[in-house]
Amino acid sequence: MARTITYQQAINEALDQEMGNDPSVILMGEDIVGGSGADGEMDAWGGPLGITKGLYPKYGDRVMDTPITESAFIGAAVGAAASGLRPVAELMFSDFMGVCFDQIYNQAAKFRYMFGGKAETPVVIRTMYGAGIRAAAQHSQSPYSIFTHVPGLKVVVPSNPYDAKGLLIQAIRDNDPVICFEHKSLYQTEGEVPEELYTLPFGEANVVREGGDVTIIALGLMVHRSLEAAETLAADGIECEVIDPRTTSPLDDETILESVESTGRVVIVDEASPRCSMATDISALIARDAFGSLEAPIQMVTPPHTPVPFAGSLEDLYVPDATKIETAVRQVAGYSR
Numbered sequence: 001m002a003r004t005i006t007y008q009q010a011i012n013e014a015l016d017q018e019m020g021n022d023p024s025v026i027l028m029g030e031d032i033v034g035g036s037g038a039d040g041e042m043d044a045w046g047g048p049l050g051i052t053k054g055l056y057p058k059y060g061d062r063v064m065d066t067p068i069t070e071s072a073f074i075g076a077a078v079g080a081a082a083s084g085l086r087p088v089a090e091l092m093f094s095d096f097m098g099v100c101f102d103q104i105y106n107q108a109a110k111f112r113y114m115f116g117g118k119a120e121t122p123v124v125i126r127t128m129y130g131a132g133i134r135a136a137a138q139h140s141q142s143p144y145s146i147f148t149h150v151p152g153l154k155v156v157v158p159s160n161p162y163d164a165k166g167l168l169i170q171a172i173r174d175n176d177p178v179i180c181f182e183h184k185s186l187y188q189t190e191g192e193v194p195e196e197l198y199t200l201p202f203g204e205a206n207v208v209r210e211g212g213d214v215t216i217i218a219l220g221l222m223v224h225r226s227l228e229a230a231e232t233l234a235a236d237g238i239e240c241e242v243i244d245p246r247t248t249s250p251l252d253d254e255t256i257l258e259s260v261e262s263t264g265r266v267v268i269v270d271e272a273s274p275r276c277s278m279a280t281d282i283s284a285l286i287a288r289d290a291f292g293s294l295e296a297p298i299q300m301v302t303p304p305h306t307p308v309p310f311a312g313s314l315e316d317l318y319v320p321d322a323t324k325i326e327t328a329v330r331q332v333a334g335y336s337r
Helices: 009-023 055-062 071-081 094-108 144-146 161-173 219-236 253-263 278-289 314-320 322-333
Strands: 002-006 025-029 064-066 086-093 123-127 154-156 178-183 189-193 207-211 216-219 240-244 247-249 267-270 299-300
Touching: 002 009, 002 216, 009 025, 009 055, 009 071, 009 189, 025 055, 025 207, 055 064, 071 086, 071 094, 086 094, 086 161, 094 123, 094 144, 123 161, 144 154, 144 161, 144 247, 144 278, 161 178, 161 189, 207 219, 216 219, 216 253, 216 322, 219 240, 219 267, 219 322, 240 253, 253 267, 253 278, 267 278, 267 322, 278 299, 299 322
Parallel strands: 025 064, 025 086, 086 123, 123 178, 154 178, 216 240, 216 267, 267 299
Antiparallel strands: 002 189, 154 247, 207 240
């Protein structure tokens, strides 16, 4: 049975149901318990956005506050995973990945390969990403492409509550390390989510909107911006097919290429910095495997290659919006050889 809940509630429900289903699932992170041991409401904090609120009273020591040292608790989560547990570590901002990069990039990602397939590291790292909330350059980046680059890691970028729950449960059950990137502007968005446990397979894109004129490929928050642009364009007779890859590693090449071969025109929307990004990676995929189908040059809608500005007016210019997407679509729709 489905009901309407928020992206935030969907993640909390996924954690709750999997912890109830599997006693090896543990949670680790900064302030994810919060009120424990202090006067006032127990479990008062639940993390900076309240994602884990209510879980400590149910699961006790399986929900652990950690010191403010990402290298230590991410390293501990990786070690716990290699020792038979299924940790879900909350790394508050994805920008802090730099502090614990070695534990992810050189350890968790490589254990299975280096030990001849005998070592499993079922660790999940949940983290916030994205600009738009005036959090400045060190708290607003979108580094999912960096981790997509690393062999051995799986990377999830859910755009709605339904996907957030199903992909997180799949991530917890996966025997490889998974990083879940959650856009901070999506936590209060609502959608229909089944009450029961369910999973969504990695590497299967979602065709969010069908259309025959232009393919738009977008991730996370940019899916919503793309749908907004598509509605405006439809009024002028330009029908866009909007594809949400859901996961960047593995990436659903087949769905992307099938759509591009059908429309012949493509716009890729990516909030990450444009150099060596998912936008450039997908552009290369299309140019290599569907070049003969293209009726117009590939367009990318991305921020400029700069740090995220703190000034509100500049940040608003930095983040791709529906107007920029609409402009790019009109360019490719109107192009003729």
